[in-house]
Amino acid sequence: MNAFKIPESVLVVIHTPQLEVLLIERTDNPGFWQSVTGSRDTPDEPLLQTAMREVMEETGITADAGQFVDWAVSNIYEIYPAWRRRYAPGVTHNTEHVFSLCVPQGTSVRLSPREHTAWQWLPCLEAADLCFSPSNAEALLMLPKFIA
Structure with missing residues (x-):
């Protein structure tokens, strides 16, 4: 694993057929709710592999590649700025x-206790309102379009 995080990541919106969305609360920032996110482990790790690994690590949910x-x-x-120290200088x-x-x-x-403290299933619009990340909230609002 690299000393610095790779500035390329995945955002995985986990949802039910009824459009309930899983949100998880960050350990290092109580009140910061999000979907599963995570960076590539290596520059050549396929993004689908990153998504599968992060879902398993953060939620304990195992899924096959074809389900994503x-x-x-x-x-x-x-x-x-508070998180830039995790990345290479500049x-x-x-x-x-x-x-x-x-x-x-x-x-x-099953949460990774070092990363997240709580989880909840919410209707996608309610979940979007709770997300701290604008790109995560936008993805939740786009969810109905992508599963249609």
């Missing part, structure tokens, strides 16, 4: 690739 939907949407955003922006994963209603969640 690559939205072919990328967001470039400025990394919050890195200020991250490219985030959006995926979704549909799971059955009632899917159990």
Whole structure:
């Protein structure tokens, strides 16, 4: 694993067929709710592999590659100054690739306690209002379009 985070990541919107969305609360920022996110482990790690790994690490949900939907949407955003120390000097922006994963209603969640403290299932519009990340909120608002 690299000493610095790679500024290329995935955002995975986990949802049920009824459009309930899983949100998880960050350990390092109570009140910061989000979908699953995470950076590539290596520059050549396939983004789908990153998505599968992050979902498993953060939620305990195991899913096959065919269950993920690559939205072919990328967001470039400025990394919050408080988190820039995790990246190589001079890195200020991250490219985030959006995926979704549909799971059955009632899917159990097992959080990584070092990353997240709580989880909840919410209707997608309510979840979008709770997300701290603008790109995450936007993805939740776009969810109905991508599963139609």
